[in-house]
Amino acid sequence: MKKVLEGSHAVAEAVRLARVQVISAYPITPQTHIVEILSDYVTTGKMDAKYLRVESEHSCMAALIGAQSTGIRTFTATSSQGLALMHELLHWASGARLPIVMAEVNRALAPGWNIWNDQTDSLAQRDTGWIQLYCEDGQEVLDTTIQAYRLAEIVNLPAMVVLDAFYLSHTYEPVDVPDQDEVDRFLPPYKPAFILDTKHPYSLSPLVTPNAYMEMRYDIAMAMDDALGQFDRVEEEFAMIFDRRYGAVEAIDCDDADIVFVTSGTVTSTGRLLLEELRPRGEKVGVLKIKLFRPFPVEAVRRALGKAKKVVVVDRNFSFGASGIFAQEVRAAICNVPGHPPIFGYIAGLGGRDITVQLLEEIYFDVKGSATPRKESIWVGLQEVNRAT
Amino acid sequence: MQLDALDKELMCSGHVGCPGCGATIAMRFVLKALGEKTVMVLPACCWSVIAGPFPQSSLRIPVIHTAFETGGATASGVRAALDMKGDTETTVITWAGDGGTFDIGFQALSGAVERNEDFIYACYDNEAYMNTGIQRSSSTPYGAWTTTTTGADWKKLRKKNIVEALVAHRIPYAATANIAFPEDLIRKVKKAKAIKGSKFLHIYASCPTGWRIPSEMSIKIARMAVQTNIFPLYEVENGVNYTINYKPKEYLVREYFKLQGRFRHLKDTDLDQIQEMVNEDWWLLLRKAGEHA
Structure with a gap:
């Protein structure tokens, strides 16, 4: 049924439809609408679930690790400082092979205090072993959250559904909310192989010596590689029922660009x-949308960018001492392709500053007029900066 | 002595604890009291190692090893999931050291008991970060040498009173216990298991390696801790009803301190001062129990 929903509300609807049984969260702007709705769903019986009102994001992820290890489906949502506080346990969740799903609302990191949109929070977690999916609109947020459970549970890795603060989390759009029986057809009940069970007492995540640790890590690497193909399969299955698909990447007008x-x-x-x-x-301009960031769809990116004369990466994030993070990933993906196009890295929109069509147009003509990139990263829309000495 | 507990051993031989380790004795008794329908949450502590490396385990119950500061939170999640599966019978117990309880895990513990999560939180207290090599914790007692309180810098701060901090949360049950008093320990574990809501057990667990005592002295030192009133045995229900389980005759702390290498540097004047602190704490406890003359 079509409804006009906030991005946050679309997440909550997906979590309800995924029949999540334990939700735990700690409030942080701009994630709050997601967890307020879910708390209400649990209280009013719209969801048959427990909601753990924990005292920190760190405890939130720990609680989900405990709950998911007991064999049930879990959910949380966070943002920025909250995600940073969870960092240790993000590694734990993937290392323990728990398909926890989280909505992460992209918000800038302090200082200075800033609640607005910026991707550095989630991208700083790129090495934690979580699948990362970046969404463009409310419908994609709902669909991706449901798909994330399917994908995560196939490969036994946690998944992060990422949405922009306010531009997406607080924006109302028409969203098609599927029926429960349709979602049930797509998403079977969660049945993990190893759980905490007094009849079959396993020790989970114990001490591991050098003669086994590396093999366990290799297994995670294989699972993450597998997630790339599984993502396409999950999208295929989803499209059969719901007639919507997004792709790990979407190439828009790239063929002749x-x-x-x-x-x-x-x-x-x-x-x-x-x-x-x-x-x-x-x-002759095109756009390559990257949705799946981990695992990074290297082949698809190479294919989409292969014919371009120049590639521009717009990063709403920055890795100090290096460059925009998507730019790093794109460079790494195409550096071994002979005669690959030059990569122009632009940094824009940090801390919620608007990225307008006019700004992208300025970038376009700047690139068109440059044979090669002037710098590794060009910061656009900057006011004069008095550098501290 | 016949203990009112399971005959079967849920902790096997082959664990990798040090000789005389109080934490292993505590584990054995606690599991005998709890029985097989138990899930254990094990944040980083000596027992993360003692349980044995993958693929072996010396524990015959399901165990989830978890990060250092997450004992209260991970148990909350396990409890919630068991409840959702309709299993309200299985006991969830967090088994943590003093570092994971008094220090780094205190926030998660406080959060869990404020929510009155239905689980037992057991802290086996060996009074320092023993697993990492005897560094001081907020449980390390006044007067102790550790590898981060050496020479003239021996610890000159009181041990945190963790039970009183938990009692302040008005949880249904909080108690101290000691490996030298197994009947009392087992009774308290069984009592905790039968009560709904958050239960806290503070278990004295001597550490020959860290305390610089011979391994055969482990139980003797533990007994003396109770006999000297350094570690009184008591329980508190609902944050208000105090019961003192053991009232020793006059016994001087000096004898307890003289037996342990970690206190070797203390002078008689230091020991006199410690005696006064112990007396003061004991009187405070008597007053809370309504037994102050």
Whole structure:
């Protein structure tokens, strides 16, 4: 049924439809609407679940590790500082092979205090062994959350559904909310092989010496590689029932494009408007949306960017001392392709500053007029900065 | 002596504890009292190692090893999941050291008992970070040498009164117990198991390696801790009803301290001061129990 929902509400609906049994969360702006709705669903019996009102994000993830290890489906949502506090246990969740699903609302890290949109929080967790899925609109948020359970439970790895603060979490859009029986057809009950069970007493996550640790890590690496193919399979199954699919990447007008923008999150929508603006003026521009960030879809990125003369990566994040993080990943993906196009890295929109069509257009003409990148990262829309000495 | 507990051993031989380890004795008794329908949450502590490396385990119950500071939180999740599966019968117990309880895990413990989660939190207290090599914790007693309180810098701060901190949460049951008093220990574990809500057990567990005592002295030192009033045996129900389980005759702390290498540097004047602190704590406890003359 079509409803007009906030992005946050779309997440909550998906969690309800996924028949999650334990939810734990600690409030942080701009994640709060998600967990307030879920708390209400549990209280009013719309969901048959427990809601653990824990005293920190760290305890939240620990509680989910305990609950998921007991053999049931779990959920949390967080953002920024909260995700950073969870960091230790993000590694634990993947190492323990627990398919926990989390919604992560991209918000800037302090200081200074800033509640607005920025991707550095989730991208700083890229090495924790979590699948990461970046969403563009409310429908995609709902669909991806349901798919995340299916994918995570196939490969036994946790998954993070990432949505932009406010631009997506607090924006109302028409969203098709599927029926429970349709979702049940897509998402079977969770049946893990090893759980805490007094009839079959296993010791989970014990001490592991050097003669076994590396094999366990290799197994995680194989599972993450497997997730790439499984993602396509899950999307295929989802499309059969719901007639919607997104792709690990989406190449928009890339086939004949000289210049391709690489985007993620809601900036992709702005990129779509840029194409509407520039294509009629004869500019050969395309957009490559990256949805699946971990595992990184290297082959798909190579295919989509192979014909471009120049590639522009717009990063709403930054790794100090290096560059924009998507730019790093794209460079790494195509560096071994002979004659690959130059990568122009642009940093924009940090801490919730708007990325407009006009800004993308400025970037486009800047790139068009440059044979090679002036710098590894070009920060756009900057006011004059007085550097502290 | 016949103990009112399971004949079967749920802790096997082959564990890797040090000789005379109080924490292994405590585990054996506690599991005998709890029985097989038990799930254990094991945050980082000596027992993370003692249980044995993958693929072996010296524990015949389901165990989830978890991060250092998560004992209260992980148990909350396990309890919630068991409840959702309709299993309200299985006992969930967190088994943590003093570092994981008094220090790094205190927030998660406080959170869990404030929510009155239905589980037992057992702290086996060996009074320092023994697993990492005898560094001081907030449970390390006044006067002790550790590898981070050496020479003239021996610890000159009181041990945190963890039971009183838990009692302040008004939890249904909090008690102290000691490996030298197994009947009392087993009775308290069984009592905790039967009560709904959050239960806290503070178990004195001597550490020959860290305390610089011969391994055969483990039980003797533990007994003396109770006899000297350094570690009184008592229980508190609902945050208000105190019961003192053992009232020793006059016994000087000096004898307890003289037997342990970790206190070797203390002078007679230091020991006199410690005696006064112990007396003061004992009087405070008597007053709370309504037994102050």
